[in-house]
Amino acid sequence: MLEKTLVEQTKQTAAKLFSGPVRLKVPYELWKEFDPGLARDLSLFITGNMYSRTVLSLPERQMVAVAALAALQKGEELRIHLHGALNVGVKPRHLAETIFQVGVYAGFPAVNAALAVLKDVLLERGQWPLAGDEER
Structure with a gap:
């Protein structure tokens, strides 16, 4: 998958999950404080790849x-x-x-x-x- 597509897919999935009536502090924010590059990679994998799959x-x-x-x-x-x-x-x-x-x-x-x-x-x-x- 193209990097640009994966980033957009990650943003869309995160918006569906975490943009609700209650403001959530998601783990990504904590990870980013320690290692922004690793936080980005983890987010792209978890939210962009795993959570965006359509099998479920x-x-x-x-x-x-x-x-x-x-x-x-x-x-x-x-x-x-x-x-x-x-x-x-x-x-x-x-x-x-x-x-x-x-x-x-x-x-x-x-x-x-x-x-x-x-x-x-x-x-x-x-x-x-x-x-x-x-x-x-």
């Missing part, structure tokens, strides 16, 4: 990220990806269901921690409490 849709990709981060109990990174998932149209109830599914594999302490982060994110966005009782 961006909402599906975010649900995978949420599940993995919930299982690993990586709360700060989970917070970023919950916002990203909501920004690309994943329903809050689907995120909760994704997190509950993690309990089968990672245990319910991981579920409890992730649900607490999800609730905080939804509160920040004015989307708490959850409206209605969607499918089970």
